[in-house]
Amino acid sequence: MTTEKIETARPLVRLDEVGKNYGNIIALREVSLEVSPGEVTCVLGDNGAGKSTLIKIVAGLHRHDTGTYQVEGEAVSFASPREALDRGIATVYQDLAVVPLMPVWRNFFLGSEKRKTFGLMDIEFMRRTTKSELLAMGIDLRDVDQPIGTLSGGERQCVAIARAVYFGAKVLVLDEPTAALGVKQAGVVLRYIVQARERGLGVIFITHNPHHAYPVGDRFLLLKRGRSIGYHSKGDITLDELTALMAGGSELEELAHELQGVTAGKELTEEAKKLGLTD
């Protein structure tokens, strides 16, 4: 996979005032976003903010109803994830990244199997490649034949990311990759995001944790109840402001004040302090 140097002027993915309705429910309204090669665009929002809907549109699982969706300057409307993949947009889902009972190497090549003649798979190649690609990402697997379900959550995310990078993704969409992870494992995943960026990929990083988003992000899109409540470059905004803008920020602060005096509240206050939510 050669990493071509594309001029950063033309964004890989660009959404303009995109909207989506499910029946009479407006899941997303007039949301704009762009990501260029070598850039990380973070999408932040609480549960129900529309993050999932947004990435499902980008990933090709759903079509948008209004607005325009452009890939490298060309308007698109994907009918299936396969079409998005063919345009270089690979999505790594938090919950549906892998098939747990299948061996690691089968998961790595699932849907893009390397084949020889007569429809035979080149199993030796796939085993070897899986092992070397994962090793390059710092995961040393004793056995690529083990079911991927036996790996830790962080490792599984990394396999999914390594897979997307290997198959020449230009844009990597990561759906809450750090949400279910411990501190250390989240750090590992964040490092891969930086790596992907340095390789010249565009990354759309969905998260509800500003502390994960700020260190790696170049732009930040904040969603609340299906609308954009802010779209900032890293230069325009500090971590504290970002945190405050997040749905939880001010409300959690209020909650902490409310709970002060109550024994349980003390811990929460400290927790909030640690997270930088109060001063």
Added chain:
Amino acid sequence: MGQAVVQPPRVAADERVTRRSPLRRLLGRPELGALIGAVAVFVFFSVVADAFLQASSFSTVLYAGSTFGIMAVGVSLLMIGGEFDLSAGVMVTTSALIAALFSYQLTLNVWAGVVISLVLTLALGFLNGLLYVKTGLPSFIITLATFFMLAGANLGVTKAVTGNVASDSIRDMDGFATARSVFASDVVIGGVNVNITVFWWLLFVAVATWILLRTRTGNWIFASGGAAASARAVGVPVTRTKIGLFMGVAFCAWFSGMHLLFAFASVQSGEGVGNEFFFIICAVIGGCLLTGGYGSAIGAAIGAFIFGMVNKGIVYAEWNPDWFKFFLGAMLLIATVVNLIVRRRVEQSG
């Protein structure tokens, strides 16, 4: 492809993991429980029934195994793909009836009936798959419905056309002899008659295993059954795979139907009801998970072999064959429990 990564963060090998021994790997195979069971059943009947160890008895056991084993091939693949087909039993009868009725009523060469039957039976499988994909209902419900519809149609159509509950004999029709040699003849090996279905069975198992383990389609079958949403998200055509699996069952039903027809020349329209469970039992004894995503065609073949041994072993032991189903149920229970224990142990000890 895959050039060196920028500053690979090296992680030292985890000191908490130990190597998996070859024994553990063997224990992780889906067929293991069935293999242990097959050996146990074999030893058991060898001891209690003197006739069991004779070559001719073994041939009979293999034949019984093959008649169910051929269907178990398609059913196990479908099960690995996460679905059931309850219509599989009566579909065999439907397929045989289609060939018999078309050949006899239109006075065609029986091979014409065979081909018409293949097309229509595959269409039935396609319909099962399409209904499942389009409605999103569990395949259990869809195929339960087609099961009853086919069972009714088998009887209704046969009676309407022939005025009888069985199809007319096609023994004297053109092409019967050649068709019989393909679908229902005996092959003599070392002085013992072995039914040709045994060899077809082995061939089908080999092809299915090859598909499962060596081809892209096999990958898709495991993925569609193991986690359909994940599979779809990485570009696996899940619906096409599942429809294909239903058609695979239909193909096996067609083959079994042809065997039935050319072994007896006429078909009883009420046959086949209840057999679908035997196929599922073979697959489950062979290590297929009911929830999909795990199993093997070889395991299902061993399951069918156990089935054949129990089926005929009871006769050789001169027990009352009425008890056959009791033993079958007990086998199913034991096999699934053994599979469960084995799998848990392997998972725990890594």
